[in-house]
Amino acid sequence: MNSSEAITNREKNDSRRGRSGSPPGKQIRARRYCWLFVQAAIICCLLPAPARSQSASESAGKNSGNYNIHQTVEFGYRDSLISGNLNNYDTFVDLNTGVRLFDYTADIRSIDHRGILFDNLSFSNFGYGGDPNNVSRLRISKNKWYDLRATYRRDKDIWNYNLLANPLNPASFNPATPVVNSPHTLNLSRRMQDYDLLLLPQSRIRLRLGYSRNANDGPALSTVEGGEEPLLTENVRYTTNSYRIGADYRGISKTTISFDELLTYTKIDNSLTDNNLSFQLSNGVPVDLGLIFTGTSPCASPVTNPATTPKTVTSNCNGYLSYSQVENPRSSFPTERVSFQSNYIRNLSMAGSAGYSSGSNTVSAFQEAINSWTSRTASRGGTTGGPAQAKRVSVNANWSGDYRITDKLSVSDEFRYDNWRIPSMWATAATNLYPTRAAVVGQTGLLLPIAVVTPATFATVCPASPYNGPACPQHNASSLADVTSELVSRFLGQNLRSNTVELKYDVMPRLSARIGYVYTARTISDFSATFDTGEIYFPGGSAGTLANHFLAARADCAVVLGALPLNCTVNPDGSIQEGSPTNPVPDAANDTARNLYNIHEHAGLLGISARPTDTLRLSADLLFGYNDNSFTRISPRQLQSYKLHAVYSPKPWATIDGSVDIHENRDNVATVNNLEHGRSYSFVTTLAPNARLWVDFGYSYTDNYTQTEICFPDTGSIIFTTPCPIAGASSPLGTLSIYSSMDHYAFGDLMWKPYKRVTAMFGYGGSIVRGNTTFLNPLTPTGTLDFNYLKPYASLAFDIYGGLSYKTAWNYYGYNDRGIANPPGLAPLPLQDFNGSNATFSVRYDF
Amino acid sequence: MNALNSVHAKNDVSCTSCHSPHHAKDSEFLLVKAQPELCFGCHVGQKPQFEMPFHHRVNEGLVNCSDCHNPHGTVGPKQVRTSAAQDAVCYTCHADKRGPFVFEHEPVKVEGCQSCHTPHGSPNAHLLKVSNVNLLCLSCHTLFK
Numbered sequence: 001m002n003s004s005e006a007i008t009n010r011e012k013n014d015s016r017r018g019r020s021g022s023p024p025g026k027q028i029r030a031r032r033y034c035w036l037f038v039q040a041a042i043i044c045c046l047l048p049a050p051a052r053s054q055s056a057s058e059s060a061g062k063n064s065g066n067y068n069i070h071q072t073v074e075f076g077y078r079d080s081l082i083s084g085n086l087n088n089y090d091t092f093v094d095l096n097t098g099v100r101l102f103d104y105t106a107d108i109r110s111i112d113h114r115g116i117l118f119d120n121l122s123f124s125n126f127g128y129g130g131d132p133n134n135v136s137r138l139r140i141s142k143n144k145w146y147d148l149r150a151t152y153r154r155d156k157d158i159w160n161y162n163l164l165a166n167p168l169n170p171a172s173f174n175p176a177t178p179v180v181n182s183p184h185t186l187n188l189s190r191r192m193q194d195y196d197l198l199l200l201p202q203s204r205i206r207l208r209l210g211y212s213r214n215a216n217d218g219p220a221l222s223t224v225e226g227g228e229e230p231l232l233t234e235n236v237r238y239t240t241n242s243y244r245i246g247a248d249y250r251g252i253s254k255t256t257i258s259f260d261e262l263l264t265y266t267k268i269d270n271s272l273t274d275n276n277l278s279f280q281l282s283n284g285v286p287v288d289l290g291l292i293f294t295g296t297s298p299c300a301s302p303v304t305n306p307a308t309t310p311k312t313v314t315s316n317c318n319g320y321l322s323y324s325q326v327e328n329p330r331s332s333f334p335t336e337r338v339s340f341q342s343n344y345i346r347n348l349s350m351a352g353s354a355g356y357s358s359g360s361n362t363v364s365a366f367q368e369a370i371n372s373w374t375s376r377t378a379s380r381g382g383t384t385g386g387p388a389q390a391k392r393v394s395v396n397a398n399w400s401g402d403y404r405i406t407d408k409l410s411v412s413d414e415f416r417y418d419n420w421r422i423p424s425m426w427a428t429a430a431t432n433l434y435p436t437r438a439a440v441v442g443q444t445g446l447l448l449p450i451a452v453v454t455p456a457t458f459a460t461v462c463p464a465s466p467y468n469g470p471a472c473p474q475h476n477a478s479s480l481a482d483v484t485s486e487l488v489s490r491f492l493g494q495n496l497r498s499n500t501v502e503l504k505y506d507v508m509p510r511l512s513a514r515i516g517y518v519y520t521a522r523t524i525s526d527f528s529a530t531f532d533t534g535e536i537y538f539p540g541g542s543a544g545t546l547a548n549h550f551l552a553a554r555a556d557c558a559v560v561l562g563a564l565p566l567n568c569t570v571n572p573d574g575s576i577q578e579g580s581p582t583n584p585v586p587d588a589a590n591d592t593a594r595n596l597y598n599i600h601e602h603a604g605l606l607g608i609s610a611r612p613t614d615t616l617r618l619s620a621d622l623l624f625g626y627n628d629n630s631f632t633r634i635s636p637r638q639l640q641s642y643k644l645h646a647v648y649s650p651k652p653w654a655t656i657d658g659s660v661d662i663h664e665n666r667d668n669v670a671t672v673n674n675l676e677h678g679r680s681y682s683f684v685t686t687l688a689p690n691a692r693l694w695v696d697f698g699y700s701y702t703d704n705y706t707q708t709e710i711c712f713p714d715t716g717s718i719i720f721t722t723p724c725p726i727a728g729a730s731s732p733l734g735t736l737s738i739y740s741s742m743d744h745y746a747f748g749d750l751m752w753k754p755y756k757r758v759t760a761m762f763g764y765g766g767s768i769v770r771g772n773t774t775f776l777n778p779l780t781p782t783g784t785l786d787f788n789y790l791k792p793y794a795s796l797a798f799d800i801y802g803g804l805s806y807k808t809a810w811n812y813y814g815y816n817d818r819g820i821a822n823p824p825g826l827a828p829l830p831l832q833d834f835n836g837s838n839a840t841f842s843v844r845y846d847f
Numbered sequence: 848m849n850a851l852n853s854v855h856a857k858n859d860v861s862c863t864s865c866h867s868p869h870h871a872k873d874s875e876f877l878l879v880k881a882q883p884e885l886c887f888g889c890h891v892g893q894k895p896q897f898e899m900p901f902h903h904r905v906n907e908g909l910v911n912c913s914d915c916h917n918p919h920g921t922v923g924p925k926q927v928r929t930s931a932a933q934d935a936v937c938y939t940c941h942a943d944k945r946g947p948f949v950f951e952h953e954p955v956k957v958e959g960c961q962s963c964h965t966p967h968g969s970p971n972a973h974l975l976k977v978s979n980v981n982l983l984c985l986s987c988h989t990l991f992k
Contacts, residue, residue, distance in 0.1 A: 092900045107874060122874045126908060133909040139875055149875075155909050164972040164980065190940065214942055240942040262931045266942050331945070335931040349851050357932035361947050390947040396933045398922040402851040412852050416922045418933050422956070424949040492951050504857065514857060524957055609859045619858045632954050632962065633987050645858075645889065661892045671991040680892040700895040706977060710985040726990045737985065739977035741970060745895035767898050769970045773978050784970045785978045789900055815900065 059803045059846040066115060067108050074103040074807070075129075076842025084815075084834035087160035087181065092789075093813050094158050095838050100129040102842055118142045132156035147198040152191070157218075159186040162829065165223065167292045168779040171827045175303055175311075177293040178827035181221070183231055188218040196244075204251050208260070210244030222272060227374065228290025228298045230320045231276035238268040255342040264333040264359075274323035279303075279313045281446055288320040289313060293827075299375070315445040321371040331361035333392070352399035359392040373446040378476040378541075380450045382432045390424035408506040413499065421493030427533075428486040434473035434540075455483060455536055459573035466550050467540035467574060475541040475551045482575075485534035487584060491527040491594065496520065502605060510612060516605035524597040524631055529590040532556070532567075532579035539574045552576040599629040603639075617647045633672045633708060636665035653690075657698075658683040671725075673736065676706040697748035705740045719778065741771040741785070757799040766790040770818075779826040782819025787832075790814045803846040811838045853920025860889075865918065886912045893967060902968030914939075915966070935960060954987070 061070030080097045082089050108121040118140045127134040134154040141147040162182045169177050192214045199207040220234040246260035277286030282304070289298040299317035306312075313319070339353035366388065370381040400414040435448030451473035453461050462472040473482065502516030537552045544550035549570065553559045557568035557576045564570070567585040568578045579585035603625035610618045623641040630637050644660040659682050667674040684698035711724035711734035724734035747765040754760065771785040795809035817832040850856055855864075865885060871877035878885055883905050887894045897905050904910050912918075915936050916926045923929060928936040937960050938945035944955075954962045963983055964974045971978045 088900075120874075133904055133907045135908055137875065153909055155904065161972050192940065214940065216943070238943050260931065264930075266945065268943055270943075331947075333930075333932055333934075337931050351852075355931055355933070359932065359947060388949050390949050390951075392932070392934075392947040394932045394934075400852045400922065414852055414922060420933065422947045422951060424947065424951075426949045488949060490949055490951075492953055492956060494957055502857075512859065526953060607857060609857075621854070621858070631957055633989070633991075634962065635954075635958055647889075657888070657891050659889075659891050674986070682891040682895070684887075684891045684894075698891065698894075700892060702892070702895065704976075706986075708982075708986040709989070709991060710982070711990040712985055713990065724990060729990050732990050737982045739979070739982065741978075743895065743899075743970065745898055747894075747898075765898055767895065767900075767970075771970070771978065774982060776979065776981050780979065783978060784900060784972065787900075787970070789898075791898070 061107070062847065063111065066110055066112060068111055070107045070847075072103065072105050072844065072846045073101075074842050074844040075099070075101045076807075076840055078838055078840045080836065080838050082834060082836040085830055085832055086834065087162060087830075088815060088832055089813070089834040089836050090158040091161050092815065093836060094132045094156065095811075095836075096130065098130040100127070100131055100840075100842075102126060102840070103844075113143060115142060127154075132158070141201075144202050145200065147201050149194075149196045151194045153193075155188075155190040155192075157186060157188040157190060159184075159188075163781055163783040163832075166829075167229065167294070168777055169291075169293045169827045170779060170825050172825065173293045173295075173827070174301065175293070175306070176827040177291075178829050179291055180830055183221055183223045183229070183291055185221040186218070186236070187220065188216055188236060191215045204249065206248045206250075208244065208246040208248070210242070210246075212240075212242040212244075214240040214242075223291065224323070228292050228318045228320075230274050230288045230290045230323055230372075232272045232323060232325075233275045234270060234272045236270055238266065238270065240264060240266040252342075252344060254344045256340065258337075258339045260335075260337045260339070262333075262335040262337070264331075264335075266329075266331045268327070268329045270327060272323065272325040274320050277321075278310055279319075280308065280310050281315050282312055283447065285321060285446075286310070287313060287317075287446060288323075289317055290319065315373070315443075315447040316375065317445065318374055319372060319446055321446060323368075323370050323372070325366075325368040327363055327366040329361055329363045331359060333357055333359035335394075347404040348401060350399070350401040352397070354397040355394070356396075357392070357394040359394075361390045361392075363388040371450075373448075375445065377432075377478050377480060378434060378474065379479065380433045380435045380448060382430060384428070384430040386427045386429040388424070388426035390422055392420060392422050394418070394420040396420075410504045411501070412504070413501045416496070416498040418496040419494070421491065424488075424490045426486075426488040428484060428488060430484040430486075432480045432482055432484070434475055434479060434482065434538075436471055437468065437474055439470070451540075453482075453538065455573075455575070458538055458575060462538070462540060462574075465539070465546075465574060466544050467538070468542070468544070472540040473538050475538070475544075475554065477543060477548075477551065477554055479541070479551070480555055481535040481578075482538045483534065483536040485532070485579075485581075487531045487533050489527075489529045489531075491525065493525050495523045497522075500605075504607075511610045512608070514605065514607035514609075516607075518601070518603040518605065518625075520599075520601040520603075522597075522599045522601070524599070525594040527591050527594045530587045531584035531590075532587070533581045533584050535578040536571075537576045537578075539576075549576060550574065597629060597631055599627055599631065601625060601627045615649045619643075619645045630667050633667060634674050634676070634706075636667055636674075636676070637669070638664075638666040640664040653688045655686045656683065657685070671709055671711075674706070674708045677703070678705075679703045692753040694751040695749070698746070700743075700745045702743040702745075703740070704743070705738075707736055707738045710734060710737045719776070735774060737774040739771070739773045741769060744768040755798075759795075759797045761795045761797075762793070764790075764792045779823050781821050781823060781826070781829065781832075783817070783832070786817070786819035788814070788816040788818055790816075797844075805844045805846070807840075807842045807844060809840045809842075811840075812836065813838075850919040853918070854926055855918060856920070882911045882913060896965070896967035896969075899968035899970055901970070901972060901974050903966065903974075905967075937966075 059070060061068045077099050078097060080095060104125045106123040110119040113119050119142050121140045123138050125136045136152045138150040160182045162180060165183045166179050194212045196210040217237045220236050222232045222234045223229040242264045244262050246258060249257045274288050276288045279287050279289055281287055289302055298319055302313045302317045303311050304314050335355060335357035337353055337355035341351045343349045364387050366385055368384040372381045396418045398416045402410060402412040404410045433450050436451045439449055451471060453473055462469055498520040500516060500518045502514055504512060504514045506512045535556060537554060537557055539550035539552035541551040548559055552575055553564060556578050557564055568576050570576055603623055606622040608620045621643040625639040627637045642662040646658045648656045661680040663678045665676040680702040682700035684696060686696040688694045711726060711732050713730050714720060714733045720733040720735050722734050724732040726732045745767045749763040752760045767789045769787050773785060791813055793811045795807060797805055797807035799805045813836040815834050821831055822828050865879060866877045867879045868877055872879060873881045905912065915928060917928050920926055921928060934945060963976060965976055969975065975983060977983050
């Protein structure tokens with residue numbers, strides 16, 4: 001079974017263990033969970049009061065020699081009952097049935113801090129046995145000698161949300177073809193390891209060594225942009241290794257000077273193939289007609305015989321017989337950095353660093369091969385290759401200082417310099433393949449043989465006009481060059497200088513205020529140029545005439561006013577060539593100099609921190625900014641930020657926490673009219689009157705909004721009829737695109753210990769989202785614009801004896817699409833809703 | 848980085864607000880509470896973002912707040928970490944997006960990933976800022992100059 005099947009078959013496996021969607025099964029399982037909870041509660045109530053005062057679950061560990069060893073382990077079984085859209089459940093939650101290690105920790109401490117190999121060791125783990133996230137953390141240290149930290153993390157990232165990149169095929173097309181799985185499905189395993197060793201941590205010179213590895217692999221689905229979008233199977237595989245070595249020198253009083261050398265090396269070995277050959281031609285050859293089945297894509301009436309398996313389609317449709325792409329980018333980032341921290345000067349604390357990095361990304365073996373038919377250009381596929389290299393050179397420095405002028409007044413300054421540039425080049429070598437004439441009567445499109453010619457063999461294969469021999473490539477007036485060699489040269493860079501100065505004054509012992517100013521100057525430069533180093537147009541085609549050089553004069557070399565363009569010349573074999581390695585021809589759209597964008601940013605800062613009473617704490621951070629230019633249309637020219645936070649603790653066991661967080665961004669110049677805001681209001685209350693009862697609850701409301709004027713070429717639209725003032729554009733239509741989302745989130749948790757041996761927890765968390773947006777396609781489902789996502793839970797744990805405890809927990813995940821799941825006219829898609837109950841039964845041992 | 852210049856220090860968040868040498872609940876950094884609950888104690892508006900359908904796996908324990916933010920301060924905004932080469936912290940995990948590429952999506956390198964994504968969590972697929980990705984593209988790639 002190929003990887004594509006492995007992904008799409010997840011949806012079919014509704015009946016696998018623990019995931020039955022049938023109502024009877026669900027009811028029986030739900031009753032079983034209830035019964036188990038009742039049983040657990042009865043057992044708890046019948047238990048005698050504990051003989052000892054300390055809870056059985058709180059062990060002080062055991063002493064062994066010079067060490068105190070304390071371990072906890074919790075393992076058990078999770079039973080999952082999931083119904084509805086399993087793809088969405090796996091994307092959002094992905095907790096499934098099986099035996100799990102929920103938690104394991106070990107803390108080993110030297111009693112007198114004179115351990116032989118270490119003084120402290122802590123080791124923690126969770127998620128092993130099949131959960132999507134597994135994490136292990138280890139720390140070992142010996143006072144004056146070393147400190148080692150190691151982390152291993154595995155993330156099983158399943159992503160199959162089918163409304164992203166969905167072509168939204170209409171029900172009216174024959175055959176109606178809904179795309180029920182995400183065309184960009186991902187089933188990735190990400191394994192991340194980090195190791196850091198600090199040697200001689202208390203000496204004047206200490207050394208640091210580090211290594212990180214991030215390995216990603218797994219199957220995925222992808223599409224090729226444009227046309228009918230074939231569904232491709234992708235093998236994702238990329239790895240990053242990072243090495244770090246550094247030293248700190250602390251020979252100067254209250255000062256640390258550090259040097260670090262870092263190397264990051266990434267290799268990517270992704271490959272793409274077309275395994276979605278779900279139709280066949282009349283000769284039985286499998287074919288992929290892509291994902292878009294609407295209008296004339298892949299063609300007006302593709303299926304000629306629905307009775308065959310698979311269905312037989314006409315060869316005149318746009319389609320793919322095969323696709324493959326491999327690329328092997330290799331990148332390296334060596335970086336040197338010097339940094340310091342110092343409190344050497346009285347009342348002045350400083351820190352700063354300077355770094356240099358020269359990264360490079362090289363693609364030496366990019367290769368794309370396509371066997372297809374495109375009716376508009378009469379193409380039978382093509383190949384693309386050629387080496388590419390991009391560099392990233394970065395120079396950066398920063399300094400910050402805080403000077404206490406008086407006991408009440410201090411001033412801080414922070415300067416940042418960041419200058420990076422990315423020069424890059426790609427030597428393209430591409431071919432467009434064209435068919436020969438029909439070898440037999442009725443042969444068309446995908447059935448046509450591919451003409452096998454090169455610039456070296458063309459004269460032999462097609463020796464004379466009109467170049468329509470049986471082996472000659474046949475073009476039409478829209479056909480592109482047969483051979484394309486180009487040199488692409490690009491540049492992107494930014495030079496940033498930023499300074500923040502801030503004055504802080506302690507107005508009263510309980511009240512301080514800050515005022516500051518941020519100035520940032522950015523110069524962004526970009527450049528793009530493409531040079532033709534050999535575009536070759538072979539002649540041949542039924543529409544060929546002497547006037548159009550038997551169709552060799554086309555595209556860049558089309559005849560204008562009876563003559564070829566200046567840079568196009570006719571070769572002895574009848575082909576036309578534009579440019580050569582010794583005579584590169586620039587594209588008309590090339591930049592002739594770097595484009596510079598200068599942006600000057602000014603922002604004022606205000607801050608207040610107050611404790612008017614012992615029980616109330618307030619803080620506020622405000623920012624008001626103005627930029628005289630913007631790099632993109634959605635980059636702000638005006639920005640405001642208001643952050644307010646209050647904590648009220650009327651009792652030692654009661655806390656009320658509230659915050660307001662408002663961001664306003666505007667680029668509201670003519671034809672842009674971009675407004676964005678994010679306004680969030682939240683409160684949380686925590687009550688812990690005694691060790692047996694603990695409650696917290698909260699609510700948050702967030703209002704997100706964005707709007708921008710958009711203008712795009714569209715013909716035949718019945719939705720957008722406002723013309724945009726664009727000279728020369730074909731049928732441009734515009735609108736003010738909007739997106740708004742009102743997000744409500746409420747939660748509550750209750751922990752209750754009715755007996756010393758029993759702990760019960762109940763909780764609820766729910767997100768309710770309602771939104772509005774501009775729909776460009778009336779077939780678009782509202783998706784996550786409107787939904788309820790509810791996550792209640794309950795658990796019951798009781799201590800059995802001597803550190804042994806038992807726990808039963810229930811977690812529910814309910815996703816409910818509250819919008820329009822299947823708009824009229826859409827080939828029906830699966831509903832987005834799912835309901836998931838997870839019951840866990842675990843034993844915890846603390847020793 | 849100078850910790851005295853951090854946003855935490857400026858708002859009078861002291862060392863003992865987060866660390867306890869004697870009553871720590873987290874042995875690695877002597878934290879008074881484990882992440883992310885410690886951070887949510889003040890940043891109450893961030894908690895709902897990690898409860899969205901699409902979110903970084905912070906509540907699940909895979910990612911810590913301090914993986915992306917330096918609580919002791921950074922030179923950039925929001926105390927977000929950067930690589931040693933001043934590249935975005937996002938590339939630590941999403942290494943395939945780092946490049947450098949011949950065909951860069953320029954706003955990513957100049958303005959940052961947050962031009963299009965909300966990093967904590969979002970109702971929208973791939974943590975996008977809006978629900979309809981076409982609208983996001985058209986915001987910049989429009990016929991208006």
